[in-house]
Amino acid sequence: MSTARTWLRAEVTTSPLHARLQRGYYGWLRLRSNPLAFAGFLILIGLVLVAALAPVIAPLGYNEQSLAMRLKAPSAEHWFGTDELGRDIFARIVWGARITIYISTLVAVIAAPIGLAVGTTAGYFGGWTDTVLMRINDMFLSFPGLILALGFVAALGPGIGNAVIAIALTAWPPIARLARAETLTIRASDYIAAVRIQGAGPLRIILRHIVPMCVPSVVVRVTLNMAGIILTAAGLGFLGLGAQPPTPEWGAMLSTGRQNMLGAWWIAAVPGCAILLTSLAFNLFGDGLRDVLDPRSE
């Protein structure tokens, strides 16, 4: 253990892997030294574990109905109580974690590259390219996200897949804005001038020299946006336009719980708390990630 640690802290790194691992190790130490960000990180790890181990934690599945056990308050048998069809809410929350992770990862995977590509291209080339791309960006930005997503879902039909596409389409413009602003400062720097007089073409400069500088702020931004994305997904679910029953999507669960809110508070409160906790975790983690990803603070 201690030899591994000395190797990671070595003054002289001996291979590309070593250099990369060392950077990762120092990033990890910075994350550890920030208790709030680390707490957010632990909650997210917990969420991933719960989602991965759902069949072990809740072996009966999320759709096991028992009408005799309708609307039971939280007890030792049903930790979070049961809903109007007698389904165990704990099991549904556990299985619902999978959907939350599915939506947030897919949105990040779609929106971040689009935003990065549009932003860096507009920022690097400037002129007409910039004007055209940024006006398209403005068009997307000028719609409220949920309304635009509603429109897309209405056009494409309800369902998780379409909800993801709709949310991704509303999530990329702020990322593109951010990437463009970063690119404008980066492209004026001497290290970009240096690679230009080595004869590099625009594609190489953008992909290998500008994108790596934009990635940290984009990752932070996406992480901070993740809370909003989860809320939008839950909002679509709440309106009945996201995940369809009996899928245990947290927003949809909240929506059905609303009908029994006065008699059975737990049906709405539990998924609400799950959404709150996950959004909070993403926000805390995103804030700390800024320090972790800054190469100058090493």
Place this chain on the structure above:
Amino acid sequence: MIDVQNLRVSFGQGASLVHAVDGVSFSVREGETFGLVGESGCGKSTVLRALCSLNPDWTGTVSIAGAALAPVPDRAFFRRLQMVFQDPYGSLHPRHTVNTTLGEPLAIHNIPDRDRRIIEVLDQVGLGAAFRYRYPHQLSGGQRQRLAIARALILEPRVLLLDEPTSALDVSVQAEILNLLSDLRRARGLTCILVSHDLAVVAHMCDRLAVMMQGRIVEELDVAALSAGRTTTAYGAGLLAASRGYDKRLASSLTADEPGA
């Protein structure tokens, strides 16, 4: 080797048009080091940036190593000409290791045998292979400038443009870098253009120099004349006098000349 005729570079349009370089002509022989000196903002760095096509909006004729410089040169051009920037803190990509920084020009030009070349050039600039996997923030200012020089030399150019290569460095490190540059220049037979406002650096490095003022060359002289203080223009004499340190009488005579002072 380098021939520049009537080079003009201007920025802005209409009323805000500024002629940063206004009809500059000079030529540099093969193996020679040519100095461009002048106060801040006189256009000396702009000349260099035009020569390496970082600023494509220039007019005039420039030929480098016998070939005319195109507004958008082909890739092979950059194997003949490289540049070392002023600030080694800004000219190195903060997320690239030494290895990546040096491997990039080789990858762009599809040059084989990368490992050997990288280790060789690191030795030549006095860094050594131990530095190969470090990031720029793990290097000192002098080490960074050595890396920047290595990056310029790894393509084995014949012309090296030096844009105040020591002005961002500590005084003690400046001499090291200047000696390294003189050694490399001699060993490789490089033709150099050195931009500086430090006449001592120019006297140490250059064979000939030109004094620039407000985008024009006002005087050309060789280094012997510079050392002897034989300048032919009042501006050259003033610059030389100013470089010898602060002189109260000189300073007040300069401000007295300015209109509105």
